[in-house]
Amino acid sequence: MSRAPGLSVRLKLTLSYAGFLMVAGILLLAVVWLFLLRYVPASAIATPEGIIPGRSDLIRAFVPPAAWALFFLLLFGLLGGWILAGRMLAPLTRITDATRRAANGSLSYRIELEGRNDEFRELADSFDAMLARLEAHVAEQQRFAANASHELRTPLAIMQTLLEVAHNDPSSVRGTLIDRLHAVNTRAINLTEALLLLSRADQRSFTRERVDLSLTAEEAAETLLPLAEQRRVTIENAGDITPTIGSHALLLQLTTNLVHNAIVHNLAHDGTVWISTGVDGARAVLTVENTGEKLSPQLAATLTEPFQRGTERVHTDGAGVGLGLAIVASITQAHDGTLTLAPRAAGGLRITVELPADQHSA
Numbered sequence: 001m002s003r004a005p006g007l008s009v010r011l012k013l014t015l016s017y018a019g020f021l022m023v024a025g026i027l028l029l030a031v032v033w034l035f036l037l038r039y040v041p042a043s044a045i046a047t048p049e050g051i052i053p054g055r056s057d058l059i060r061a062f063v064p065p066a067a068w069a070l071f072f073l074l075l076f077g078l079l080g081g082w083i084l085a086g087r088m089l090a091p092l093t094r095i096t097d098a099t100r101r102a103a104n105g106s107l108s109y110r111i112e113l114e115g116r117n118d119e120f121r122e123l124a125d126s127f128d129a130m131l132a133r134l135e136a137h138v139a140e141q142q143r144f145a146a147n148a149s150h151e152l153r154t155p156l157a158i159m160q161t162l163l164e165v166a167h168n169d170p171s172s173v174r175g176t177l178i179d180r181l182h183a184v185n186t187r188a189i190n191l192t193e194a195l196l197l198l199s200r201a202d203q204r205s206f207t208r209e210r211v212d213l214s215l216t217a218e219e220a221a222e223t224l225l226p227l228a229e230q231r232r233v234t235i236e237n238a239g240d241i242t243p244t245i246g247s248h249a250l251l252l253q254l255t256t257n258l259v260h261n262a263i264v265h266n267l268a269h270d271g272t273v274w275i276s277t278g279v280d281g282a283r284a285v286l287t288v289e290n291t292g293e294k295l296s297p298q299l300a301a302t303l304t305e306p307f308q309r310g311t312e313r314v315h316t317d318g319a320g321v322g323l324g325l326a327i328v329a330s331i332t333q334a335h336d337g338t339l340t341l342a343p344r345a346a347g348g349l350r351i352t353v354e355l356p357a358d359q360h361s362a
Contacts, residue, residue, distance in 0.1 A: 013084075022070065091120035211246055221237045233272065236273065251331065274289040285353070
């Protein structure tokens with residue numbers, strides 16, 4: 001957007017300082033006139049001691065020095081105002097320079113304004129915090145894009161290889177090859193849908209309604225019961241009515257992802273998944289625990305990163321596409337909640353989701 005050129009802020013402040021100084025000088029001279037000169041006789045008076053100057057005489061003697069005083073006052077105001085305005089606007093110059101660098105892609109630069117806390121310091125600190133968040137977000141998006149490209153390339157490469165085999169040897173197209181193509185294609189579709197769901201949660205483009213987390217937990221447990229029975233994992237679900245406000249579809253996806261993750265990353269047999277819901281003050285709490293291998297706190301803290309699969313980044317049967325907990329983190333953040341991952345002392349993981357409770361529920 002093009003705009004007509006105007007005066008700089010420094011020049012405006014300089015003119016303002018000089019103007020105020022001139023007004024103060026004129027007011028001072030007006031006070032002298034009102035309270036002193038008006039009591040002086042209009043013409044000179046002769047006395048035995050001499051001649052007393054009149055008002056006209058005093059004016060002729062007073063006006064030239066007063067004019068010179070106002071002239072030097074104007075010069076002093078312009079020079080001093082220019083210097084003071086420059087010193088006051090110096091932090092703004094640094095902030096402007098940082099803005100230009102950020103616009104050119106340099107997000108690592110920080111203003112780090114020194115001095116006591118004032119409006120400029122608060123603005124600079126806020127700008128530094130914004131740059132830090134923006135830099136972290138861009139780095140996360142770049143890492144996510146790289147991981148997504150890598151994950152999508154694998155099934156596409158496999159399908160390409162299988163299609164080339166079928167093209168070179170049509171007689172080899174049998175049920176096994178078709179089944180494998182179907183499995184790889186299903187995985188690519190699931191990964192694409194997960195990416196779209198993750199983008200939807202990040203954009204918060206959903207309608208908010210009243211949701212009972214206890215019901216979503218029951219629905220998720222019922223849906224995943226065949227998978228749990230196949231893996232010989234027991235699901236224990238308990239809790240009270242836990243109302244919150246949000247998207248029913250997204251919160252159901254959140255719960256399903258947590259339960260699915262707890263089932264898949266469990267003991268080889270005789271594992272257990274515990275699901276509990278409840279209200280703690282103003283927070284609606286959903287907790288999913290599972291048995292499994294012992295995890296370090298450092299590893300547990302990285303499990304919400306996209307395509308992170310615990311101890312190994314490999315595809316195992318039913319292990320998903322590596323976006324389960326990343327989607328959980330995004331949905332939780334979109335609902336203004338908090339997500340906590342903590343390893344259990346006996347092995348496995350405890351995941352707690354805290355969302356704002358619906359205070360108006362009956």
